[in-house]
Every structure is written in structure tokens, then in C-alpha cells.
Amino acid sequence: MRTVRVPLFCSFIALVASASAQDTAKTAIDKGDSAWMIVATALVLLMTPALGLFYGGMVHKKNVLNTILMSFVMMGMVSIIWVLVGYSLAFGKSTNGLIGSFEYLWGHGISVTTPYGTQTIPAALFMLFQMKFAIITPALISGAIAERIKFSGYLVFMALWSLIVYAPVACWVWNPDGWLFKLGALDFAGGTVVHLASGVSALTLCYVIGKRKHAAVVPNNLTITLLGAGMLWFGWFGFNAGSALAMNDVAVTAFLTTHLAAAAGMLAWMGAEAMKGGKPSAIGAASGLVAGLVAITPAAGFVEPGPAILIGLIAGVVCYAAISLKHKLGYDDALDVVGVHGVGGLFGAILTGVFASPAVNSAVVLEGGRMGLIVKQLIAIGAVGAFAAVASLILAKIVQVTIGLRVSDEHETIGLDKGTHGEVGYGLDGSLVGHGVIEAPAAVAVTSGELVGASSN
Numbered sequence: 001m002r003t004v005r006v007p008l009f010c011s012f013i014a015l016v017a018s019a020s021a022q023d024t025a026k027t028a029i030d031k032g033d034s035a036w037m038i039v040a041t042a043l044v045l046l047m048t049p050a051l052g053l054f055y056g057g058m059v060h061k062k063n064v065l066n067t068i069l070m071s072f073v074m075m076g077m078v079s080i081i082w083v084l085v086g087y088s089l090a091f092g093k094s095t096n097g098l099i100g101s102f103e104y105l106w107g108h109g110i111s112v113t114t115p116y117g118t119q120t121i122p123a124a125l126f127m128l129f130q131m132k133f134a135i136i137t138p139a140l141i142s143g144a145i146a147e148r149i150k151f152s153g154y155l156v157f158m159a160l161w162s163l164i165v166y167a168p169v170a171c172w173v174w175n176p177d178g179w180l181f182k183l184g185a186l187d188f189a190g191g192t193v194v195h196l197a198s199g200v201s202a203l204t205l206c207y208v209i210g211k212r213k214h215a216a217v218v219p220n221n222l223t224i225t226l227l228g229a230g231m232l233w234f235g236w237f238g239f240n241a242g243s244a245l246a247m248n249d250v251a252v253t254a255f256l257t258t259h260l261a262a263a264a265g266m267l268a269w270m271g272a273e274a275m276k277g278g279k280p281s282a283i284g285a286a287s288g289l290v291a292g293l294v295a296i297t298p299a300a301g302f303v304e305p306g307p308a309i310l311i312g313l314i315a316g317v318v319c320y321a322a323i324s325l326k327h328k329l330g331y332d333d334a335l336d337v338v339g340v341h342g343v344g345g346l347f348g349a350i351l352t353g354v355f356a357s358p359a360v361n362s363a364v365v366l367e368g369g370r371m372g373l374i375v376k377q378l379i380a381i382g383a384v385g386a387f388a389a390v391a392s393l394i395l396a397k398i399v400q401v402t403i404g405l406r407v408s409d410e411h412e413t414i415g416l417d418k419g420t421h422g423e424v425g426y427g428l429d430g431s432l433v434g435h436g437v438i439e440a441p442a443a444v445a446v447t448s449g450e451l452v453g454a455s456s457n
Contacts, residue, residue, distance in 0.1 A: 029113075030120035036247040037121045037129060043238025044132035048075055048139055050235055053228030054286065055143045055335050056425075061220035062415025063147045064425035070142035070154060077155060078135045081162050083107045086134055087127050089167035090175065097179030100171050117176065119245050129242060130170070137166055137194045143335035144202035148212050148412055151420045153405040157205075157395055165201065165391045169193050169384055184365055184373070185380035186356055188254065189243035191298025191348040192384045199342020200385045201392040203331065208396040209405050211332035213412055220425070222282045229286035233262050236293045240300040250361055254300035258293065261300075261312035265292020268316025284320075287340060291319035294344030299352040302364050307355035311348065319344050346381055353377035 052071035059067045078086075084106050092100030104110055104127075116126035138158040142149075172180040173187050187193055219225065240258040244251035269288025270280035295315030296308055303311070323339035326332070333339065353374035356364045366373060399405055411419030418424060 028120065029115055029122055030246070033120045033246040033248075034122065034125060036251070037125050037242060037245065040238035040242025041125070041129045041132055043235045044129065044136070044242065045075070045235075047132075047232055047235035047239060048072070048136045050228045050231030051136060051139055051143075053224045054232060054290070055146065055228070057221040057223065057225030057228065058217070058219045058283065058335055059146050060214075060218050060415065061426060062417055062424075064220050064417065065423055066151070066416035066420055067142070067146045069421070070146070070149075070151075071136075071139040073155070074135050074139040074158065077159060078138065078162055079131060081159060082131045082134045083110075083127070086162055086167045087130065089163065090134075090170035091127075091130065092175075094171055094175055094177035097177055097182065098171065099168050100175060100177075121245060126245070129245075130174075133190060133194060133239075134162060134166060134170075137190075137198050138162055140194070140198040140337060140341055141202045141205065144333045144337035145205050145209050146334040147416065148334075148407055149205075149209060150404050150407050151416070153399050153403055156403060157399045157405070160395050160399075161201065161392065164395065165197060165388055166193075169197050169387065172383070173380065180380050180383065183376055183379065185376045186302055186352050186364065186373070187298045187349065187380070188301040188352075189240045189297045191294075191345045191352065192380050195294050195297060195341040195345025196349065196381060196384055197345075197388040199338050199340075199345055200388040202333065202337040203342060204389050204392040205396055205405075206331040206333055206338070208393065208400060212334065213409070215332050215334070219283070225286055226282055229289055233289055233293065236262070236297075240297060244301055250301045253304075253360055256305055257300050257303055257308035258296055260305055260308045261292040261296030261315070262289045263292070264309045264312025265289050265295065265316040265319075268292075268313045269320050272317050272320045287336065288316045288320070291315040291340050291344050294319075294341055295348035295351065298345070298348045299355060302352060302356035302361050304355075304357060304360055307351075311351050311355070314351065315344050315347060318347055346385075349377050349381050350374065 048071055049068075052068035055071065056064045056068040087110070088102055088104035089100045092103045094100050110124050110127050112122050112124040114123060115121060116123040119126065138161055141158070141161075142154070145154075170193050172178040173185065173193050175181060185192075236258055237255055241251045241255040244254055266285050266289035269284050269291060273284040274280045292312035292315050295311050296303075299308070299311060319340050322343040323333075323336045326336075326339065331338075353376070354370070356373065358364045358366060364373075368375075396405065407416060407419065
């Protein structure tokens with residue numbers, strides 16, 4: 001019997017060792033995946049200044065710097081908040097599925113040498129990737145209340161919003177312990193977490209702050225709006241394809257579907273515009289491609305190319321129609337954040353339930369049938385939308401009665417660039433020269449838009 005037991009025992013040990021080696025291999029850091037995720041993280045960060053340009057070109061000339069800065073400053077403020085507190089609340093272990101623990105508080109325990117969960121990238125890299133999402137989401141809101149929000153009030157509101165709204169919603173949807181994650185609701189890259197939450201919060205702020213004194217759309221530079229839109233399209237590949245957290249077939253699928261939906265959204269919006277008014281516009285092209293990108297975001301890694309095109313087409317038409325509602329409902333959404341991001345995120349989440357395929361991604365589970373998945377998507381939409389609305393309303397009211405949210409009438413009249421920052425976006429302003437704000441260059445004068453003088457180059 002010993003001659004039989006020894007080989008059997010040795011075989012058992014070999015089997016256990018083999019299984020352990022396989023488990024270790026599954027959780028080891030992969031250099032290729034990590035390299036891709038570093039690139040994707042950088043691409044997502046690029047989206048925030050791109051958003052600033054996209055928004056900045058569409059406001060009055062006197063508010064262009066303030067509008068761009070409201071996006072730009074989030075890269076500084078939210079980065080610190082995320083490392084110190086936000087990441088732990090979003091992705092720390094959760095016992096209730098609503099909010100994470102404090103295990104990563106102050107950046108503690110975020111390793112650069114061990115993987116995040118079962119992924120093949122360092123935990124610190126995952127944290128950085130998610131940081132870029134946390135940065136751009138509050139920046140999206142800024143477009144709705146552009147040209148009239150007090151800068152200090154904006155900063156305080158967004159700091160609180162990042163912790164009290166964004167972090168819990170990210171926990172619900174993306175944390176493996178989150179209640180919507182366990183429910184089976186799908187959001188590949190942020191249809192509910194980023195776009196629906198920001199769109200609903202933007203609508204709430206619009207009602208709290210009120211309308212601009214001069215709400216007519218007077219774009220100051222549509223060329224930078226188009227540049228910003230193109231940069232958003234480019235950066236969105238990191239946003240969506242990077243959400244695969246590896247360089248694999250799902251990442252390639254997300255890259256492909258993202259591009260197709262953006263193209264379809266642009267064409268659909270311009271087509272709807274042409275049918276209604278006869279003139280497809282540059283703003284329409286830019287807004288349409290963003291609508292397509294927004295709608296495909298929750299579905300990017302779950303659908304095939306054909307449905308991606310259809311999602312983009314639907315988003316282009318629906319979001320174009322949605323922006324007209326602000327006039328009927330009486331709210332002043334300066335740059336159509338609600339119509340594009342709120343409505344686009346909502347329809348994208350629903351269409352994810354309609355088109356998501358297990359053949360594309362094994363995370364798609366249809367045990368309850370197609371309708372069961374759609375119901376889960378609707379539950380996620382309702383929960384995220386209601387929470388974002390109520391929490392944003394409370395936060396806005398608190399900031400409003402403490403430090404204030406609305407700029408003074410004087411600053412709104414002269415523009416927030418001068419009133420808030422003491423700067424101007426284009427050219428020189430005599431009122432700022434000689435006051436320690438702008439130094440006048442030698443031998444340069446501005447006449448009819450042309451530089452005159454020996455030092456003009």
C-alpha cells in the first residue's frame with residue numbers, strides 16, 4: 001500500500017502547487033496591462049482641459065477664462081480629495097454596500113507593487129485611473145451654471161459633492177461590495193456614475209442659482225469648442241477602453257464601439273439640425289459627438305459594433321431634442337449639460353440593458369432574461385438620479401446660505417474674468433494695465449484687431 005500512497009500523495013502536492021501557481025499568476029501584475037492603463041489614465045486626464053476648451057468657446061467673451069478654469073481647477077482640488085478620502089469611500093471594503101471603509105484614508109495601503117483585487121495592474125494605478133473620473137465628473141456640472149456662479153462657492157460645493165455624492169455612487173456601482181454591483185446593474189465606464197449623476201446635479205444647481213441676466217448664447221470662439229470636442233473624443237478612448245483595466249478583447253471592443261457611437265452621434269445631431277433649421281452647425285457637430293460618447297459610455301465593453309452605432313444615432317437625436325426642454329421647463333442650463341450628459345447617460349444606461357451581450361463580455365448576465373436586466377438598469381437610474389438630486393439640493397442650500405453661490409450683479413455684468421480673477425481672455429484691457437495684473441508690452445497698440453508696432457512678433 002505504501003508504494004501506492006506515496007505517488008498519490010506526491011501527485012496531490014503537485015496538484016496543489018500547480019493550482020497555487022495558477023492563482024498567483026492570475027493576480028500577478030502584468031506589464032502590458034499596466035502600460036496600457038498608464039496611457040489610458042493620461043488620456044482621461046486630458047479630457048478635463050479638453051472639456052474646459054469645449055465649454056470655454058461657447059460662453060460670452062467676458063467669461064471665457066472663468067469657464068475654462070472651473071474645469072481646470074478640478075485637476076488640483078479633486079486629486080488631493082481623492083487620495084486623502086474619496087478613494088477609500090468609493091473603493092474601500094464596504095459592509096453595507098453603500099459606502100466604503102476608511103482603509104485607504106490619507107492614501108494609506110495603496111500599493112504600487114501589489115494588484116488591485118483580481119486585476120493585473122497595481123492598486124496605485126487603479127486608484128489613479130479612478131481619480132481622473134472623479135476629476136472630470138464635477139467639472140461636467142460647471143457648464144450648466146457657467147457665467148453666474150461664485151468661484152469660492154463653486155469650489156466648496158464641488159469638494160462636498162465629490163465626497164457626499166460621487167464617492168458613494170461610485171461605491172454602489174463599481175465597488176464589488178456595492179449594492180448595485182451585486183444587483184447586476186451594468187455601467188462599464190460611467191453612464192450612471194459620471195453622466196447621469198452630474199446631469200441631475202447640474203439641473204438641481206440651475207434651479208437653486210437661477211437664470212443668468214443675459215442668457216442668450218453668444219459663443220466667443222467656436223474654433224476652441226471644436227478643438228475641445230476633438231480632444232474629448234481622443235481622451236474618451238482612455239475613459240472607455242481603459243475601463244477594461246487590461247489590454248484585452250474587451251478593451252478593443254470598447255475602443256471600437258466608442259469611436260462608432262461618437263461618429264454616429266455627430267451625424268445624427270447634424271442631420272436633426274438640418275431637418276429642423278436647414279443649417280448643420282459647428283456646435284451641433286461638437287455636441288452630437290459628445291452625446292454619442294456619453295450614451296456609449298455605460299455600454300462600451302458590453303455591446304457589438306452594430307448596437308453601438310444605433311446607440312450613437314439615438315443619442316444624437318434624443319439629446320438634440322432634450323435641450324429644447326430647458327426653455328419649456330424654465331431652467332437656465334448654459335451649456336446643455338442636462339440635455340447632453342443627463343439625458344445621454346440615462347438613455348445610454350437603458351440601451352445598455354437592451355443591447356448588452358454575454359458574447360462580448362462575460363460580466364453580462366441574463367439569468368432573469370433581457371427584461372430583467374433592463375429592470376436592473378432602471379433601478380440603478382432611479383437610485384442614482386434621486387440620490388444625486390436630493391444630496392445636491394441640500395449641499396447647494398448649505399453653501400448658498402453660508403458663503404453664497406451666486407456672483408454679485410456687478411461681477412455678472414462686467415464678466416467673471418475681470419470680476420473674479422482680474423484677467424481677460426483675449427487682448428489687453430487698459431483697466432488692468434498698471435495695477436499689478438498685466439504689464440503693458442513696449443511699442444504695441446491694438447487697432448481694429450491688428451497689432452501695430454515694432455515688437456509685434
